[in-house]
Amino acid sequence: MNMEENIETLILEMSQKTGKQIDEINKLIDIKREKFSGLLTRQGATFMVQKELGLKKDIGPELKINDLQEGMKDFETRGNIKTIYPIKEFEKNGKIGKTNSILIEDETGIIRLTLWNDQIDNYNLTQGSEIKIINGFITSYNERKQLSLGYNGSIEIINKKEEEFEKISELKSGLNSINVLGRILRKFPCKEFESNDKKGKICNFQFGDETAILRATAWNEKAEELQKLEDGQAIEIKNAYTKQGMYGIELHLGYNSIINNSKKTVPKTIEILKENINEKTINQLTQNENTIIKAKIKEIKQGILYFNACDKCGKKSNNNICDICGEVKEIKKAVINIIIEDDTSEISATFFGNTALEAINLSQEEFEKEINTKSSNTIIEELNEKLKGHELKLFGYEKTNSYNNENEFNVREII
Numbered sequence: 001m002n003m004e005e006n007i008e009t010l011i012l013e014m015s016q017k018t019g020k021q022i023d024e025i026n027k028l029i030d031i032k033r034e035k036f037s038g039l040l041t042r043q044g045a046t047f048m049v050q051k052e053l054g055l056k057k058d059i060g061p062e063l064k065i066n067d068l069q070e071g072m073k074d075f076e077t078r079g080n081i082k083t084i085y086p087i088k089e090f091e092k093n094g095k096i097g098k099t100n101s102i103l104i105e106d107e108t109g110i111i112r113l114t115l116w117n118d119q120i121d122n123y124n125l126t127q128g129s130e131i132k133i134i135n136g137f138i139t140s141y142n143e144r145k146q147l148s149l150g151y152n153g154s155i156e157i158i159n160k161k162e163e164e165f166e167k168i169s170e171l172k173s174g175l176n177s178i179n180v181l182g183r184i185l186r187k188f189p190c191k192e193f194e195s196n197d198k199k200g201k202i203c204n205f206q207f208g209d210e211t212a213i214l215r216a217t218a219w220n221e222k223a224e225e226l227q228k229l230e231d232g233q234a235i236e237i238k239n240a241y242t243k244q245g246m247y248g249i250e251l252h253l254g255y256n257s258i259i260n261n262s263k264k265t266v267p268k269t270i271e272i273l274k275e276n277i278n279e280k281t282i283n284q285l286t287q288n289e290n291t292i293i294k295a296k297i298k299e300i301k302q303g304i305l306y307f308n309a310c311d312k313c314g315k316k317s318n319n320n321i322c323d324i325c326g327e328v329k330e331i332k333k334a335v336i337n338i339i340i341e342d343d344t345s346e347i348s349a350t351f352f353g354n355t356a357l358e359a360i361n362l363s364q365e366e367f368e369k370e371i372n373t374k375s376s377n378t379i380i381e382e383l384n385e386k387l388k389g390h391e392l393k394l395f396g397y398e399k400t401n402s403y404n405n406e407n408e409f410n411v412r413e414i415i
């Protein structure tokens, strides 16, 4: 039976159940179609009339996306999730709310589903999943149709799809809605610019997974978000786009992009960079080049052992205020300067945070206990006794210290 015959059977059934003439029902269907300026298919209109005649009480008609018109309510529709946009926060009457836009498509069209507050938390939606909207309603926003959940509305996940990430080596230029999983390898200083009297910001960073490395650019709000993340952080980037740039394919993070810390397994920075890292002796080091060196601890240098840092981005904070993140919790972030030597030369190496703790073999708790109970001189003396002559294999790069203009080795990982 084709769809047209189906509809005729349904109309006949509606006529029998209500005692109305078939002509009369057809007229109701025509009026319904007229109400939606002829944009509604005959099938969609029939389902709506069926519902209005009280013949389908509990479940609304299932409509195709193309049939959804402003003013409709209590229907069902289904489709595949094409894009999930970033959650936006807003303030209304002193309360913080949030909203999330999601594009849904079927074989007839595409529509924006808008979820609010709890609705966002209630469903764990993933791109590519097939979902059914129960009791939806349609409004218009900026002259575009918008689907929302009505009172008692809900979403049924019919076919859940796990999130998929592209491999960086397979990216081509000109792609949209790209999802990638990898690590921030190195952030470069951010820049502010002005265009059309509006202030903008961009942050470039090196990003990589186990297949390749590329240059990425975060724009405006995404630049602000990226600034809060540390080198080496594993992240998921969604809805990015690619372009051909000076250094090959570039990944761009714009208004619709999402950046999340990732708990998925991502190779360590050194494994991602492995083909780009050479092992060198200290006298062979060149500025800014990622290198592996093998050296012995000659001396732990006197100096401060920690600074107050933002617990979110790891940058220096002051009285619980971080320049980037605002009001934050502070941690005592370890910083250790060690003179290391090999057969060719010696250099001062700087270890930060977890890498510093690893070098001196203490947990954050043990470290804080030390600095709360002993003077820094005593701690450094004890560390020298414990660690002098220890061999370390380090991954990092040489750079010039801007305070004393001396070269030092910035340690990224202890191998």
Ligand SMILES: [Zn+2]
Pocket: 228, 310, 311, 312, 313, 314, 315, 322, 323, 324, 325, 326, 328
């Ligand atoms: Zn911060």
